[in-house]
Amino acid sequence: MAEITAALVKQLRETSGAGMMDCKRALVESDGDMEAAADWLRTKGLAAAQRKAGRIAADGLVGMAISGDGRTGALIEVNSETDFVARNETFQEFVSCCAELCLGAGGDLEALASAPCPGPGGDSVRDELTHLVSTIGENLRLRRTSALSVERGAISGYVHSAVAPGLGKIGVVVALESEGDAGRLAALGKQIAMHVAATKPEAVSVEDLDPALVERERSVLAEQARESGKPDDIVQKMVEGRIRKYHQEVVLTEQTFVIDGETRVSEVLERAGKDLDAPVTVAGFVRYGLGEGIDKKDGNFAAEVAAAVSGS
Numbered sequence: 001m002a003e004i005t006a007a008l009v010k011q012l013r014e015t016s017g018a019g020m021m022d023c024k025r026a027l028v029e030s031d032g033d034m035e036a037a038a039d040w041l042r043t044k045g046l047a048a049a050q051r052k053a054g055r056i057a058a059d060g061l062v063g064m065a066i067s068g069d070g071r072t073g074a075l076i077e078v079n080s081e082t083d084f085v086a087r088n089e090t091f092q093e094f095v096s097c098c099a100e101l102c103l104g105a106g107g108d109l110e111a112l113a114s115a116p117c118p119g120p121g122g123d124s125v126r127d128e129l130t131h132l133v134s135t136i137g138e139n140l141r142l143r144r145t146s147a148l149s150v151e152r153g154a155i156s157g158y159v160h161s162a163v164a165p166g167l168g169k170i171g172v173v174v175a176l177e178s179e180g181d182a183g184r185l186a187a188l189g190k191q192i193a194m195h196v197a198a199t200k201p202e203a204v205s206v207e208d209l210d211p212a213l214v215e216r217e218r219s220v221l222a223e224q225a226r227e228s229g230k231p232d233d234i235v236q237k238m239v240e241g242r243i244r245k246y247h248q249e250v251v252l253t254e255q256t257f258v259i260d261g262e263t264r265v266s267e268v269l270e271r272a273g274k275d276l277d278a279p280v281t282v283a284g285f286v287r288y289g290l291g292e293g294i295d296k297k298d299g300n301f302a303a304e305v306a307a308a309v310s311g312s
Contacts, residue, residue: 002032016041018134019127058291059083060140061092062171063099064157070186073155073173074102074147075288076112081138091140092164094132098125098142099166107147146173146286153177153283156189160197169290172196175283180276188272188280191259192252196287201252204282209251217246252282 004027012023012034018041030036060079067073078095085091097117105112113126123131125142133140148155153176160170172193176185203209218239225238247254253266263271273279 004028004032008032008034012037012041019123019130021123021127022131022134058294059086060290061086061095061163061167062159062169062288062290063095063102064159064166064171064173065096065099065103066155066157066173067103070154070182071151072103072147072149073157073175074099074105074107074145075157075171075173075286076102076145077143077171077288077290079141079143079291079294080136085136085138085140086163088136091132091136092167094128095167096164098145101125102145102147105145105147107145109142109145112145113142144288146288148173148175148284148286150175150177150283152179154182154185154189156186156193158190158193158197170197170288172285172287174285176280177283178273178276178278178280180273180278180280184272184276185280188268191257192265192268192282193285195255195258195265196252196285198258199252199255200287200289201255201285202250204252204284206247206251206254209247214243218243221246252285 004024008027009020009023012018012027013020016023016038018026022041023037026037026040027034029040058079059082060077063076063078065074076095076098078091078098080086080091098112101112101115101117105115113124113129115125116122117125117128129140129142155173155175157166157171157173159166159168159172162168174189174193174196176189176192178185202213221239221242222235225235225242228235228238230238249255253264253269255265257263257265257268269280269282
């Protein structure tokens with residue numbers, strides 16, 4: 001029997017787009033014959049991943065996981081081409097597995113991709129994804145991952161439009177730091193996570209806002225105010241008032257809490273600190289909305305060619 005070297009496996013993987021373990025098995029089945037191995041992969045439907053890789057994947061699922069001690073939380077977005085795949089149980093299991101692995105990856109996408117998937121095969125997440133591309137028939141992509149941790153306090157999460165526990169279209173994790181009761185902190189954290197899902201804040205506090213973003217907003221507001229024809233001192237007051245309104249729109253602690261519709265989030269935290277007899281602060285949050293920022297305009301190349309040929 002021919003020796004199946006790592007170089008042969010790598011070469012077959014590069015030409016076929018199939019996973020490492022699938023390539024090794026194909027070479028074993030074909031006694032090291034590269035062409036026969038490629039044909040074996042094609043017959044098993046495992047060589048199509050590379051051709052699908054260029055297609056836009058803007059659907060899929062956001063996965064969330066919280067560690068058993070409640071001190072670490074993670075999010076991941078795994079994209080597919082259609083919403084149909086998001087209802088596929090195999091795909092859901094893969095995203096859930098990835099979310100759990102994200103707890104140890106520390107927000108590093110490459111570390112996640114290289115991590116071994118649980119199971120007898122021992123394939124990496126990257127190889128398992130390639131295998132799923134071949135079996136599901138759509139381009140799939142590990143897009144992004146983030147993780148938050150606290151030493152004292154609680155991590156809470158919320159998933160909106162959930163299709164299964166911890167899987168949905170919008171995912172949020174919130175880190176609360178406090179010496180207060182962890183259970184009550186977790187409950188408050190979930191409410192704040194629901195608030196973040198609804199309001200999409202850009203920063204925890206005014207000080208955390210990107211100065212360049214604030215300056216750009218200030219410039220736009222100043223130009224709008226000058227068009228009123230009012231004196232400069234009045235214009236300045238108008239701008240400051242509008243900046244405060246801007247803060248109320250994009251800063252978490254300045255926003256009105258969606259749970260009661262009347263209290264500022266900063267006041268909610270202050271009240272919680274008194275109830276818990278320990279200060280409560282938001283150490284950070286992460287919000288993922290499925291497909292946000294992805295250009296979903298996917299030109300159908302085959303249709304374009306057909307149209308060109310027909311002259312339409």
